Amino acid sequence: MQKALLIDPDKCTGCLQCEMACSFEHEGRFNPSRSRIRVFTFHHEGCFVPYACTQCADAWCLQACPVEAIVDDRTLGVKRVVDERCVGCKVCTIACPFGTINYSQASGKVIKCDLCGGDPACARACPTTAIRYTDADQTGYEKMRRWAARSITAAEATA
Amino acid sequence: MQHLIVGAGPAGVHAAETLRRLDPDAGILLLSGEAEPPYSRMAIPYLLSRHIDEAGTWLRPSPEHFQRHRIDVRHGLVERIDSTHNRIHLNDGSRLDYDRLLLATGASPRQPPVAGVELPGVLPCWTLEQARAIARRLQPDLPVVLMGAGFIACILLEALLRRGARVTIVEREPHMVPRMMNPTAASMLKRWVEAKGARVLTGHAVELIEPNGDGLRVCLDHGEPLEARLVIPAAGVSPNIGFLRDSGIGLDQGIVVDRHLRTNIDNIFAAGDVAQGPDFSSGGFQVQAIQPTAVEHGRIAATNMTRDGALCHAGSLNMNVLDTLGLISTSFGNWRGAPDGEQVELLDEAGWRYLNLQFDGDHLTGASSLGHSDHIGVARGLIQGRVALGEWKTRLLREPTRLMEAWLARSLAAAPSG
Numbered sequence: 370m371q372k373a374l375l376i377d378p379d380k381c382t383g384c385l386q387c388e389m390a391c392s393f394e395h396e397g398r399f400n401p402s403r404s405r406i407r408v409f410t411f412h413h414e415g416c417f418v419p420y421a422c423t424q425c426a427d428a429w430c431l432q433a434c435p436v437e438a439i440v441d442d443r444t445l446g447v448k449r450v451v452d453e454r455c456v457g458c459k460v461c462t463i464a465c466p467f468g469t470i471n472y473s474q475a476s477g478k479v480i481k482c483d484l485c486g487g488d489p490a491c492a493r494a495c496p497t498t499a500i501r502y503t504d505a506d507q508t509g510y511e512k513m514r515r516w517a518a519r520s521i522t523a524a525e526a527t528a
Numbered sequence: 529m530q531h532l533i534v535g536a537g538p539a540g541v542h543a544a545e546t547l548r549r550l551d552p553d554a555g556i557l558l559l560s561g562e563a564e565p566p567y568s569r570m571a572i573p574y575l576l577s578r579h580i581d582e583a584g585t586w587l588r589p590s591p592e593h594f595q596r597h598r599i600d601v602r603h604g605l606v607e608r609i610d611s612t613h614n615r616i617h618l619n620d621g622s623r624l625d626y627d628r629l630l631l632a633t634g635a636s637p638r639q640p641p642v643a644g645v646e647l648p649g650v651l652p653c654w655t656l657e658q659a660r661a662i663a664r665r666l667q668p669d670l671p672v673v674l675m676g677a678g679f680i681a682c683i684l685l686e687a688l689l690r691r692g693a694r695v696t697i698v699e700r701e702p703h704m705v706p707r708m709m710n711p712t713a714a715s716m717l718k719r720w721v722e723a724k725g726a727r728v729l730t731g732h733a734v735e736l737i738e739p740n741g742d743g744l745r746v747c748l749d750h751g752e753p754l755e756a757r758l759v760i761p762a763a764g765v766s767p768n769i770g771f772l773r774d775s776g777i778g779l780d781q782g783i784v785v786d787r788h789l790r791t792n793i794d795n796i797f798a799a800g801d802v803a804q805g806p807d808f809s810s811g812g813f814q815v816q817a818i819q820p821t822a823v824e825h826g827r828i829a830a831t832n833m834t835r836d837g838a839l840c841h842a843g844s845l846n847m848n849v850l851d852t853l854g855l856i857s858t859s860f861g862n863w864r865g866a867p868d869g870e871q872v873e874l875l876d877e878a879g880w881r882y883l884n885l886q887f888d889g890d891h892l893t894g895a896s897s898l899g900h901s902d903h904i905g906v907a908r909g910l911i912q913g914r915v916a917l918g919e920w921k922t923r924l925l926r927e928p929t930r931l932m933e934a935w936l937a938r939s940l941a942a943a944p945s946g
């Protein structure tokens with residue numbers, strides 16, 4: 370079975386180790402603003418929600434790309450940006466209804482979670498197991514991603 | 529079953545691939561009107577700025593891609609459609625038969641109604657061939673006039689300045705990019721562009737282009753005429769429907785289609801810039817002429833070509849993202865707002881940031897931004913997913929930048945639990 374990031378917001382303490390690890394893994398330095406995973410803060414509820422690309426089946430980013438710079442790596446179940454082909458047009462950043470592919474002014478290309486090629490640094494760095502890399506099953510995050518994907522797909526076209 | 533697709537842009541290519549996936553045995557012929565491998569017009573500015581070579585504009589980088597999927601790519605211009613005999617006629621006298629036909633012929637830049645637009649130095653920038661011609665002329669300090677300050681003009685601006693051209697933009701409307709931003713955002717954009725070294729003349733119309741020695745003189749409705757070596761018309765586009773005049777196919781702004789992207793003729797469909805397709809925000813039909821809509825159309829039309837009426841399109845969300853010399857702007861859906869809707873606006877002139885959200889009742893219906901691009905796609909999710917905002921509406925009215933949090937909170941809340 371394919372693995373996916375399993376996120377349990379209840380366990381997140383907002384320490385941002387995941388953002389640090391992600392930016393270091395991808396950019397070679399600690400810079401949370403360049404992290405592919407981001408922790409969102411909910412003051413009212415007093416909670417934190419780490420969030421990254423769910424590698425959704427619809428792959429809105431991949432579909433919208435005008436030059437096939439986003440590819441579907443089926444072995445890992447990941448949608449990956451091919452830097453050499455990305456022209457930086459940003460159409461994917463508005464096409465992704467989850468806001469999880471972003472433009473990096475520094476590189477002139479888009480960046481998104483690639484599951485670190487199968488060993489996600491965020492999951493390794495998380496001290497509370499709020500982020501785990503595990504079998505893609507039907508719980509929590511996975512449910513949410515299915516629901517979210519379905520709601521947009523339904524909005525677009527129905528049988 | 530023989531499927532014939534006219535037009536090898538994003539709509540045609542996505543349609544061909546969808547057809548192949550759904551119907552392994554069908555014959556699929558993809559006809560391109562240009563002597564190029566299927567490519568993306570959107571990539572042309574990056575070719576002009578030398579970020580990529582021509583292969584970088586191809587929709588599918590692998591040369592064997594179409595062969596591998598048994599998509600027969602051919603080149604030729606359709607002159608006429610004979611829908612009684614299910615046959616198209618090409619300009620070289622040849623004919624092609626079809627069972628199902630998809631029209632995906634795209635759009636072209638509107639020819640401005642100005643004397644002199646036929647002069648040699650006036651060149652639109654829409655096809656690879658035109659881009660090559662423009663690239664050959666570009667040189668440092670070349671005086672260039674862009675007619676129109678729309679979306680495409682702004683994208684071309686960056687490439688032109690990078691190549692050292694001296695650019696003047698002439699826009700008839702009182703502000704820039706009127707189809708994607710309001711006067712507040714547009715005046716910031718104008719200041720930005722001027723600070724980066726281009727000249728912007730809004731509220732000016734080109735009246736006449738005339739030869740002037742080796743170059744051109746561009747005469748305006750008021751003020752001094754402009755000297756130019758290259759004039760690029762970029763003031764709107766119109767669908768390529770000329771060859772359909774006597775075809776019996778219903779035409780309006782573009783090709784008239786229903787929610788299955790079918791024309792008034794049963795076995796003929798239309799997709800992309802040429803189709804007047806369903807619009808998510810208004811519930812009506814419009815030519816959007818954007819890449820994501822072309823892709824969506826291609827997929828939906830092709831599905832319905834093989835599986836009668838399988839997909840009913842609820843409408844494409846009109847959306848744009850534009851990088852004008854480093855200042856990123858976006859617009860989504862009904863960004864102008866409804867007369868009785870609520871809105872919130874966040875303006876930081878010194879920081880070059882602007883965000884505007886439009887609500888209708890419990891829902892986000894439109895958004896536009898300048899200088900805010902992180903996670904901005906979630907605006908699409910909120911609008912098109914018709915996410916009920918609940919208490920998050922009040923929060924967004926106070927703190928509009930928290931779109932992502934609103935989406936997370938409301939979709940977590942709405943996702944079935946257990």
Ligand SMILES: Cc1cc2nc3c(=O)[nH]c(=O)nc-3n(C[C@H](O)[C@H](O)[C@H](O)COP(=O)(O)OP(=O)(O)OC[C@H]3O[C@@H](n4cnc5c(N)ncnc54)[C@H](O)[C@@H]3O)c2cc1C
Binds near residue numbers: 458560562571800802
């Ligand atoms: C410079 C530039 C920048 C752009 N930037 C953006 C952007 O940033 N974001 C965005 O969303 N959109 C952008 N666009 C618009 C986008 O490229 C179009 O929306 C998209 O290409 C539409 O796809 P399509 O398949 O409908 O048509 P097209 O890509 O126009 O393809 C039409 C096809 O039909 C063929 N054809 C036409 N007439 C005939 C005929 N009579 N017989 C046979 N074949 C014919 C053509 O040769 C071509 O193969 C840009 C366009 C340009 C020119």
